[in-house]
Amino acid sequence: MTFWPGNYWWHWLFYAAVIIVFVLLMVMGAIYFERRGLGRMQSRLGPNRTGPFGLLQPVADAVKVLLKENLVPDKADKLVHWLAPVVAFAPVLMIFAVIPFQNGALLADLNIGILFIVAVSSVATIGVFMAGWGSSNKYSLLGAMRNVAAVVSYEMPLALSVVATVLVAGTMSMNGIVQGQTIPYILLQPLGFLIFFAAGCAEINRSPFDLMEADQELVAGFHTEYSGMKFAMFYLVEYAEAIAISAIITTLFLSGWKGPWLTPWLWFIIKVFVVFFLMIWTRATFPRVRIDQLMAFAWKFLFPLALINLFVTAAQVLVWPDGLPWYVIFINFAIMGILILAWSKLFKLGLGRSEV
């Protein structure tokens, strides 16, 4: 093991600090990256006034939002309203505990690392629902309800696509999965990657599944009634989750810290930003789906595809128990193409008018 400073407790302290600093810095980078990227795609400049190229914009944002007054609605459930941002933020930080920044450089190399992530990541939903309920605002409540529905539904395809990857890797340890990737699993598991990406976007409410904030209809969704520091926490959660999902995708499908020439942790960060760029790109392009279409997409489209993907992968692992040969790449891409085409023909997003 490289990167093993001192004894057990020093290790914990060191990596806890690393994770917090990493998450905060990455969030600042992501905010800048997203605002500039969106600006470029929308034929405008984006923030460019604070510091060189507007690099200090996240700092300015943070200072501004910290100085804002903290407003709590009169009818709000004060304790729940206060606790919600914390409950939402803690699990996101916990995800990073098992993500390897380079070989062996992680807080805890759990042998059930990916299971830990799947378990912990859904806890943030409770925070969001607390925010929606505690604000005693109908917009917030609608947004929170949508979020719970979305997360519960999208956990399924997300977990199933993870299981397929675990089958290929033969281990649940995040570090082990990276070490096992002689070829990135995005090539062996293209369908799994797409399902994970779509379901991940839905879980963390990135466009086109950003229904819980849906600013056109729900003003700001679950954090309509938040301001000041507490709003900043939700803002932080939002981007930390996006970074977390990008980091998980990087680890599971893009061979994590592996890469030629550069130092491993740099590769890791570059890959995280590449995945994050995909999210910015979809956000700048796609309209938003409706709640019933969101559900239909999870249960009628992603879930069956994830199941089939799991079966196909399991069969392949049975046939080639000593690791998948390279030509499986072509087989799997062909399977992905056929399945997606077939399902697109069979399945249309619902129309969803109810008789009144």
Added chain:
Amino acid sequence: MTTTEMMTLKTEPFVLNFGPVHPSTHGVYRMRATLDGEVILDIEPVVGYLHRGIEKLAEERTFSGFIPLTDRLDYISPMSNNLAYCLAVEKLAGIKIPERGEYLRVIMAELQRLANHCVAVGSFLNDCGAYYTPFMYTFREREKIVDLFDMVCGQRLTYNYMRIGGVSQDIPEEFLPALKKLVKQLARFIEEYERLLKQNEILLARTKGVGILSRETAINCGISGPVARASGVAWDLRKADSYSVYDRFQFDIPVGEAGDSYDRYRVRIEEMRQSLRIIEQAMKDVPGGPVRAELPHLIRPPRGEAYGHLEAPKGELGFYIVSDGSIAPYRCHIRPTSLINLSALREMVKGWKVADLIAIFGSIDITMGEVDR
């Protein structure tokens, strides 16, 4: 308690206020929506937050003094408002407009239609949840049109360009070359909007078959403009009751079939192409001569009444003017396109989801300045 009783949760509808201050009510429109979860059972529109008494103000002003106020009606397309009012007064007073004035009016009105549809399409796609990209793209082109307006009248929002008997001033020399260049560019930009989202699966799912306005309802509610044409009513005042010099130009009336949100969006895009066609024909043969009829400073139309209307970008915009022979209208009534088009909203949104309410509302394309006057 039986099993079925235990299984069925007791639910009750609740009322949610959209507006008057809300990000996507396009101003200060307010809807009291009764919701069953996400499903809309009923909406109750509340208007009047932007009422400024413009009809009454008309009685306090001279005939030409009212023109700047018409800018403030539908502030997305002031040129059309100017023109509609001038048409009404000219009809009342029997004024003949010089050829060059007529051509300039047509060019400005069609440019205004382009600018308005840019805003309409952009904000509609934004209401569907496309995060500001179409909005920024269409505003980029609107900006160029606004620059042209700035060139002819020195204003960017409230143009006050039309006058009774013509237009306020002749176009500068650089206007026609700039217009030619813009027309060439615009055709390409419309293609760009099309490429961005025309066949997008999510957009189709969100708008196709959503918010259907039947032909009968459209006619019964007096709906006009692109909203009516998307429902299959081929009613365009430029052809049905031709005004100015529109009878000299070749253009088609795009008509939709289903009357859903998607058709309304398609009809607007198609209308932009037709407007470009009209402008291309008009700028080829702009005649010389004066742009404004010789009229006294204070116009005193004879006793009587007149109704002048035109095909504004949003639909039929009409001014009904009664004159008692003095320098000010005795009564001025405005037929607001937006308000009348809004009257069908309730029928269109019933049974749809909250997200559809916003998308359908956006597809009607209203301006609150005109709804409340």
